[in-house]
Amino acid sequence: MRILGISAFYHDSAAALIEDGLIVAAAQEERFSRRKHDARFPRAAIAYCLEAAGVGLGEVDYVAFYDKPFLKFERLLESYLAFAPRGFSSFRMAIPLWLKEKLFQKNLLRRELQAYAPDFDWTNRLLFAEHHQSHAASAFFPSPFEEAVVLTMDGVGEWATTSVGLGRGNHLEMTKEIHFPHSLGLLYSAFTHYIGFKVNSGEYKVMGLAPYGEPKYAGLIHDHLIDLKEDGSFRLDLSYFDYCTGLRMTNEKFHALFGGPPHEPAEPITQREMDLAASIQAVIEEAVLRLTRLVAEETGLRSLCLAGGVALNCVANGKVLRDGRFDRIWVQPAAGDAGGALGAALCAYHLFQHGPRHVNGSDDAMQGSFLGPAFSQGEIEKRLAKVGARFRVLDEDELIDAAAQALAEGRAVGWFQGRMEFGPRALGARSILGDARSPTMQSVLNLKVKHRESFRPFAPSVLREDVAQWFELDGDSPYMALVADVAAPHRRAISEAEKALSGIDKLKALRSDIPAVTHVDYSARIQTVHRDTNPRYHALLSSFKALTGCPVIVNTSFNVRGEPIVGTPEDAFRCFMGTGIDTLAIGDCYLRKEDQDPALARDYKDSFELD
Numbered sequence: 001m002r003i004l005g006i007s008a009f010y011h012d013s014a015a016a017l018i019e020d021g022l023i024v025a026a027a028q029e030e031r032f033s034r035r036k037h038d039a040r041f042p043r044a045a046i047a048y049c050l051e052a053a054g055v056g057l058g059e060v061d062y063v064a065f066y067d068k069p070f071l072k073f074e075r076l077l078e079s080y081l082a083f084a085p086r087g088f089s090s091f092r093m094a095i096p097l098w099l100k101e102k103l104f105q106k107n108l109l110r111r112e113l114q115a116y117a118p119d120f121d122w123t124n125r126l127l128f129a130e131h132h133q134s135h136a137a138s139a140f141f142p143s144p145f146e147e148a149v150v151l152t153m154d155g156v157g158e159w160a161t162t163s164v165g166l167g168r169g170n171h172l173e174m175t176k177e178i179h180f181p182h183s184l185g186l187l188y189s190a191f192t193h194y195i196g197f198k199v200n201s202g203e204y205k206v207m208g209l210a211p212y213g214e215p216k217y218a219g220l221i222h223d224h225l226i227d228l229k230e231d232g233s234f235r236l237d238l239s240y241f242d243y244c245t246g247l248r249m250t251n252e253k254f255h256a257l258f259g260g261p262p263h264e265p266a267e268p269i270t271q272r273e274m275d276l277a278a279s280i281q282a283v284i285e286e287a288v289l290r291l292t293r294l295v296a297e298e299t300g301l302r303s304l305c306l307a308g309g310v311a312l313n314c315v316a317n318g319k320v321l322r323d324g325r326f327d328r329i330w331v332q333p334a335a336g337d338a339g340g341a342l343g344a345a346l347c348a349y350h351l352f353q354h355g356p357r358h359v360n361g362s363d364d365a366m367q368g369s370f371l372g373p374a375f376s377q378g379e380i381e382k383r384l385a386k387v388g389a390r391f392r393v394l395d396e397d398e399l400i401d402a403a404a405q406a407l408a409e410g411r412a413v414g415w416f417q418g419r420m421e422f423g424p425r426a427l428g429a430r431s432i433l434g435d436a437r438s439p440t441m442q443s444v445l446n447l448k449v450k451h452r453e454s455f456r457p458f459a460p461s462v463l464r465e466d467v468a469q470w471f472e473l474d475g476d477s478p479y480m481a482l483v484a485d486v487a488a489p490h491r492r493a494i495s496e497a498e499k500a501l502s503g504i505d506k507l508k509a510l511r512s513d514i515p516a517v518t519h520v521d522y523s524a525r526i527q528t529v530h531r532d533t534n535p536r537y538h539a540l541l542s543s544f545k546a547l548t549g550c551p552v553i554v555n556t557s558f559n560v561r562g563e564p565i566v567g568t569p570e571d572a573f574r575c576f577m578g579t580g581i582d583t584l585a586i587g588d589c590y591l592r593k594e595d596q597d598p599a600l601a602r603d604y605k606d607s608f609e610l611d
Helices: 041-054 070-085 088-102 105-114 129-140 184-195 205-211 218-223 253-257 271-299 314-324 337-352 376-387 396-407 441-449 465-472 503-508 537-548 569-577
Strands: 002-006 014-019 022-028 062-065 126-128 147-153 160-168 171-179 227-228 235-236 303-307 326-329 413-416 430-435 459-463 482-485 525-531 552-557 585-586 589-592
Touching: 002 041, 002 326, 002 337, 014 041, 014 337, 014 569, 022 041, 022 227, 022 337, 062 070, 062 105, 088 337, 105 126, 129 147, 129 160, 129 171, 129 303, 129 337, 160 184, 160 271, 160 326, 171 337, 184 205, 184 253, 184 337, 205 271, 205 503, 218 227, 218 271, 227 271, 227 376, 253 326, 271 303, 271 314, 271 337, 314 326, 314 337, 314 482, 337 430, 376 569, 396 413, 396 430, 396 537, 396 589, 430 441, 441 552, 459 465, 459 537, 525 537, 537 552, 569 585
Parallel strands: 002 062, 062 126, 147 303, 303 326, 413 585, 459 525
Antiparallel strands: 002 014, 014 022, 147 160, 160 171, 227 235, 413 430, 430 552, 459 552, 482 525, 585 589
């Protein structure tokens, strides 16, 4: 049985195809359209999934959509009625769009899909899952657990903003929900906006900024914005927010509470913004810990699955793991709305059609999340030649040794190998790599390659077999979903003068043997690299370890600020020629910047809207 899952029309649209419960392909539309967080109908992603399976849409048994539009419309109407007449201007703008498109989304989906198979029986084969049900399914069914608690936290689905489910075998039952407008995701997004970052894309910047500040405002948040109970349930004081009735996240009452209007994105970040980030991060961590402690106590289960946008807060995830209520935590790598496409397909198969589920107890079903397009060696060479690239073709051992040597020499390496990742993280298929031991690599990659803020941290990729020697983690973290501290033997003592540094100046202190991936609080967002899911990347790390004695390298996504991760060899070459990347490995093709035609260089940093 083949099922195509689709998420679309809000943000991060995507498609996923499963066959007899096994994931065949999944991809976000942004990787094809080159429009970050593209919310449009995922035509290119659907075409890719069908091509990967070698079928047409007529050979697909069901198409599943990741939420229920009528329930969303019900929430919209009830919210405006509850707050009338304050939200009339927003209501007046939203209703025409809903009446034209979103309310009749089933018809819209039918029209879009008829281009692929005009005779498809849409009445019986177009299915709809609820938003949080899709998230929960994306987390539980691919997980390695026979049974688990499933916690979903995001901005809002139809009504739910936080939900608990119980998964056993091929069953998944949603048991508890907290409803809109009370939302941890929207609370975090309100601070994202107030600090000066974009909502739905800048939340990870708040998480990265938090260690530079002190949680000075956490008390204010608890006293005025959120009533957080011991059991993790919560309510927000909506008089401080405008997301129910207006076209912005916060209002003047919120601004007065924190001493001024929202920070302007163009202005330099100050200690105040850092302290605000630290404060909201602390509050969210406490809320998540209370929720996870409750569900652990109520169910007695020792395995936890996480999904929804809040599940991308890997700092909170790491604290949940260290809290000890659960032995194992599994986070869906595409935890946001893109993963809803996969979840909808899995709902249709396991819950609607009662398809069996096969679990081996150790490995998950995501195949390392390498579910996107790949390119043959011949196609890579043809595409590179067409854009004027100059390259050498090496055998695998030569390529790995050359790239490892370049890393050891302090060069930034573009790494484009195999199938593209599904989800927001680059995991060693579409990555920019660097030497984690370098004291300058973090600033070089941020400013000269990524063209982004200097405070942004980078993740370490580490051989799975060596993770416990380098970090305070002895387990799997293949999807960069967990944060842990650098192990004590690899930390460096800092001087009294360095301890006195504040704000961004904290970056000047070298805190470990791998400073390029050690955040200012000694933490790191860890990716464990496994031989079975990414053998070439594992071999690169092994070669680098043989050269240097260090099994850790910097891994960041292959793009510049505001750009989706590169999807094709041409995308990779353009990024290579427009940034400070020194070396590029695409398939078996090896490119050095000094060998390229200087006329192909371009000013790349302004090619995309800032994120």
